[in-house]
Amino acid sequence: MSITNRLTELGVILPDAPAPAANYVPFMQVGNIVYVSGQISNGPDGLITGKLGADMSVEEGAGAAKTCAISLLAQLKAACGGDIERLVRVVKLTGFVNSTQEFTDQPKVINGCSDFLVEALGDKGRHARSAVSAPSLPLGVAVEIEGIFEIA
Template sequence: MTSPESRLAELGLTLPEAAAPVANYVPFVQSGNLVHVSGQVSKGRDGLIAGRVGTDLTLDEAKAAARVCALNLIAQLKAACGGDLSKVKRIVRLGGYVNADPAFTDIPQVINGASDLMVEVFGEAGRHARSAIGCAVLPLNAAVEVDAVVEVE
């Protein structure tokens, strides 16, 4: 398996700067060999991907927003690992939250945008347990938010 950084380059992806918290929390906490990454919203280089999925955003747009969340998670992981993503042993769990219209039921397909990227970047170590939950609203009216638990060396 090539390094996660090499995989990101092959995919044509550049990690953003790890975002600073916007409230009273820290971006990640390491306990033993597990890193708990706080929820990362769908804020990319072009700004916040906001709105309600099924009303303001399509499934494909929401899936792309979840991918943005995953890039933000990987940026936090890189910070947690002192800049070396090869220290990631396993993506253990993702929690995915979708700002969804009550009639929108394709929540798992939205969060596949994040799950797919973890496998693309970390290979088999990127396969994880997960929750995918529809919400009435998310912070800043973000379309998607994703958090993670990750095993590191």
């Protein structure tokens, strides 16, 4: 099944790739590798803000991470000239979780992104990963995730 068909089956329509908020590019291609800049948790109703361990549950954080996954795929689609089917595999994700010092479930939060990518992409979505805590993130968002992808 194509990536586009699978996303449609999951009820996901990739939005236009978000524009960068500062002096950087949203993605950089080097050979067949695409590096996608950090995508912040942003859903249909706007930014998803909060701090895990204070005012957000792990489940809410995982939902925020899923929105990052959708933005990562939107950026990748833009990097591929609109052809998401060029994706060979997700190589690596680095996830940042806005969390309290005591919070230790960062991997469970970033699972929201990882689980969605595997559900949407099958084996192409399996990847290496880091999940780390941050005392704050841009605009107060709950999650930011950057990705490395291989394309054809």
